[in-house]
Amino acid sequence: MSDEALDPAGSGGRADSAGRAGATSRKATRPTVARDDVVLEAVGLTKHFPLRGLRATGAVHAVDGIDLALRSGQVIALVGESGSGKSTVARLLARLYPQTAGTIRLHGEDVTAKRGAAFRRYARRVQMIFQDPFASLNPVHTVRYTLTRAVKIHKKGLSGAELEAALHALLERVQLNPDRFIDKFPHELSGGQRQRVAIARALAADPEVLLADEPISMLDVSIRIGILNLLQDLRDRLGIAILYITHDIASARYFADRTYVMYAGKPVEIGDSESVTQSPAHPYTQLLVRSAPDPEDLVSEERSGGRGEPPNMVNPPEGCRFSPRCPFATDVCRTATPPLLQIGTGRQVACWGYASRVDGGTDGLPASAELPELGDAAAPVTAATTTSEVTR
Numbered sequence: 596m597s598d599e600a601l602d603p604a605g606s607g608g609r610a611d612s613a614g615r616a617g618a619t620s621r622k623a624t625r626p627t628v629a630r631d632d633v634v635l636e637a638v639g640l641t642k643h644f645p646l647r648g649l650r651a652t653g654a655v656h657a658v659d660g661i662d663l664a665l666r667s668g669q670v671i672a673l674v675g676e677s678g679s680g681k682s683t684v685a686r687l688l689a690r691l692y693p694q695t696a697g698t699i700r701l702h703g704e705d706v707t708a709k710r711g712a713a714f715r716r717y718a719r720r721v722q723m724i725f726q727d728p729f730a731s732l733n734p735v736h737t738v739r740y741t742l743t744r745a746v747k748i749h750k751k752g753l754s755g756a757e758l759e760a761a762l763h764a765l766l767e768r769v770q771l772n773p774d775r776f777i778d779k780f781p782h783e784l785s786g787g788q789r790q791r792v793a794i795a796r797a798l799a800a801d802p803e804v805l806l807a808d809e810p811i812s813m814l815d816v817s818i819r820i821g822i823l824n825l826l827q828d829l830r831d832r833l834g835i836a837i838l839y840i841t842h843d844i845a846s847a848r849y850f851a852d853r854t855y856v857m858y859a860g861k862p863v864e865i866g867d868s869e870s871v872t873q874s875p876a877h878p879y880t881q882l883l884v885r886s887a888p889d890p891e892d893l894v895s896e897e898r899s900g901g902r903g904e905p906p907n908m909v910n911p912p913e914g915c916r917f918s919p920r921c922p923f924a925t926d927v928c929r930t931a932t933p934p935l936l937q938i939g940t941g942r943q944v945a946c947w948g949y950a951s952r953v954d955g956g957t958d959g960l961p962a963s964a965e966l967p968e969l970g971d972a973a974a975p976v977t978a979a980t981t982t983s984e985v986t987r
């Protein structure tokens with residue numbers, strides 16, 4: 596089934612009067628935030644999963660000390676290959692896992708110890724959208740049932756015409772025609788339509804933050820852009836802060852305001868998406884960009900790539916975790932962990948190759964003789980600079 600049944604009017608124009616389910620309750624539950632205000636913040640967020648088994652010792656270092664600030668009306672992309680810790684970051688922010696270390700703050704308030712009603716209040720403000728819309732909707736329930744349940748959890752006491760209006764408003768908000776879709780079962784919907792219903796269910800909570808974990812990767816290529824456009828619309832109209840998790844740096848450029856490139860549980864490059872994708876500074880980002888043959892092409896089935904060893908996350912490499920795969924690595928890269936260095940407005944890179952160029956000199960950084968020679972950050976990556984390729 597195609598997505599042609601979408602309401603082409605987008606219902607966006609009606610959204611403020613009808614499209615926000617329970618607009619009055621929004622006022623009651625949601626603090627007023629200005630566009631670009633920090634809504635959700637992680638500081639030093641870390642997750643180590645202890646190995647299980649009789650003789651097992653150690654832990655998987657899934658996420659190691661990430662700082663992240665999600666702002667109202669902004670999309671941040673977390674990009675990286677499989678196993679780099681992207682989903683774990685989203686699950687930590689959703690409080691589905693306890694963190695090993697670090698703090699999560701909502702509007703500046705530490706939420707890491709919240710339980711019971713306080714946790715439930717947090718959970719409704721920070722909603723997750725999962726990768727697989729086929730698994731995330733119960734096949735025995737209609738769209739009406741699924742959305743009614745979500746609305747009633749978050750807006751107790753709604754019934755009759757008010758409830759019906761709220762359900763219609765939610766479907767309109769995700770650009771599905773309510774009359775056509777409200778009584779459908781999941782098997783009667785396309786993947787894109789199911790993902791829209793899953794997004795509508797998340798919106799029932801009137802969230803301030805959406806954590807979208809690869810929301811398009813399981814969808815037919817022809818409908819991916821439609822879902823990204825919908826999320827963009829929610830960002831713009833409702834000012835929702837969005838964390839967008841993806842393997843695909845090309846879609847990050849299209850969709851995200853800022854991009855964080857993750858490698859082996861750590862961010863290695865951060866900046867506005869245009870700069871990160873057009874002039875990647877970190878050798879790993881260069882490799883990712885290189886593996887996306889056409890940055891304009893959001894609908895490819897697969898990116899090129901194949902060779903290259905992902906790091907051991909139980910005993911991550913010493914120093915820079917990318918050093919075993921990096922064509923520029925020197926001794927310092929293999930022994931000392933590079934900090935995130937400021938390399939321009941809003942841009943940071945964790946690479947010793949930039950240590951001699953950062954503002955404020957090189958105090959505390961290795962002597963320049965020890966540092967790797969990197970090419971111009973803006974220079975295109977060539978085969979000669981690429982010894983391995985990302986696996987996905």
Ligand SMILES: Nc1ncnc2c1ncn2[C@@H]1O[C@H](COP(=O)(O)OP(=O)(O)OP(=O)(O)O)[C@@H](O)[C@H]1O
Nearest residue numbers: 644655657675676677678679680681682683684908
């Ligand atoms: N519940 C868990 N228990 C143990 N290890 C886990 C658990 N969840 C994730 N990991 C490990 O943590 C590391 C990071 O996994 P994560 O799923 O966050 O990466 P990812 O970048 O999202 O990968 P993918 O794109 O494949 O989902 C991996 O080595 C993974 O095997």
